Amino acid sequence: MDTNSDSSYTTTKPADLCIIDDALKDAKCNEVTRGFFRTVTEANRVRKIEAIIKGFNQIMTASRGEVLCMVTTATKPDQKVLDQIKTILGGFVRKDQKVVMDVKVNPGLIGGMVVEVGDRYCDMSVATKIRRLSESLNAAV
The missing domain is CATH 3.30.429 (Macrophage Migration Inhibitory Factor)
Incomplete structure (x- = not known):
């Protein structure tokens, strides 16, 4: 299993996904945003979300x-x-x-x-x- 050198890799519980999805629905986030957070959560990369968003913003700014x-x-x-x-x-x-x-x-x-x-x-x-x-x-x- 490739962990991208994240030594704290663990399996995400389905309950975690439900909690995050419910919170994003309550925040009125669209399906694309919820899908993004589900993917990040499933890959156990929530701690890296700030860096992911920063990188995305840099790409969009340049484009x-x-x-x-x-x-x-x-x-x-x-x-x-x-x-x-x-x-x-x-x-x-x-x-x-x-x-x-x-x-x-x-x-x-x-x-x-x-x-x-x-x-x-x-x-x-x-x-x-x-x-x-x-x-x-x-x-x-």
Whole structure:
């Protein structure tokens, strides 16, 4: 039996499937969604559902020509700043692709921002600049 290196593989009880199916019916999920969860449950991969859904979302995003751009700022930017960032990020993707921004706030950055576009990463935060300057000064002493 192939367990996909999941050492905790056990057989799913029919009662488990009924509980999950009833919960999904109560949540008014369609048959495709219920079938998906039944399949995942039968394969005993419920603990991996978050990774499965994340992978599916990545595939769907790519198929729509969207490029996810993660933008982390020290404070919440207003809409004008977000529009400017989106315009600039549009220069890093192909013309047939659409920038989709996921904006997060991390006060630990102090100022500036961190941007991730695909496999590109740019840390323009004040915290990183301070850390690098401090490391540089400590190395010189």
